[in-house]
Amino acid sequence: MKIVIAPYAARMPNELPNPKNPPWWAELVALLNAEGHKVIQLGVKGEQRIEGVGQCIQNFPLDKLINVIRDCDTWISVDSWLPHFCATMRLQSGIVIWAQSNPKIWGYKHNVNLLRDKAYLREYQYAHWWDVPYNADAFVSPATVMDALHGRLAIATA
Numbered sequence: 655m656k657i658v659i660a661p662y663a664a665r666m667p668n669e670l671p672n673p674k675n676p677p678w679w680a681e682l683v684a685l686l687n688a689e690g691h692k693v694i695q696l697g698v699k700g701e702q703r704i705e706g707v708g709q710c711i712q713n714f715p716l717d718k719l720i721n722v723i724r725d726c727d728t729w730i731s732v733d734s735w736l737p738h739f740c741a742t743m744r745l746q747s748g749i750v751i752w753a754q755s756n757p758k759i760w761g762y763k764h765n766v767n768l769l770r771d772k773a774y775l776r777e778y779q780y781a782h783w784w785d786v787p788y789n790a791d792a793f794v795s796p797a798t799v800m801d802a803l804h805g806r807l808a809i810a811t812a
Contacts, residue, residue: 660696660731671788680705682796753792768794
């Protein structure tokens with residue numbers, strides 16, 4: 655299966671880690687590779703390429719990204735631009751990893767929205783992200799993402 659990942663949200667103007675970015679992407683990509691999936695990373699110039707990714711596409715024009723996403727079996731993203739892009743362009747749904755943002759406010763019901771626990775949600779959902787401390791514990795595990803992926807793929811092939 656071809657799986658697109660968008661592992662990073664925007665860089666913070668204060669250069670601190672973005673609280674939307676889980677720390678375990680290399681582990682998730684290793685799990686995907688172990689199952690034989692082809693992993694394509696989307697992002698912008700200067701973002702770190704995740705170890706084990708088969709292809710890394712940076713700064714691709716949006717009209718070409720549509721074809722990349724249409725050609726994949728599913729996508730996995732942090733709470734960033736990709737879920738909004740796919741919803742706007744009426745592309746397939748995917749898996750979204752949440753941490754401190756509330757998916758009931760910012761997410762789409764047609765996606766698989768993975769939130770570890772409401773206890774990690776930031777108090778002020780509309781505040782600037784650069785005021786939010788990074789919390790690696792706020793994210794679901796790579797195993798949880800894989801479970802969600804297996805559920806999506808099982809439905810797609812049924």
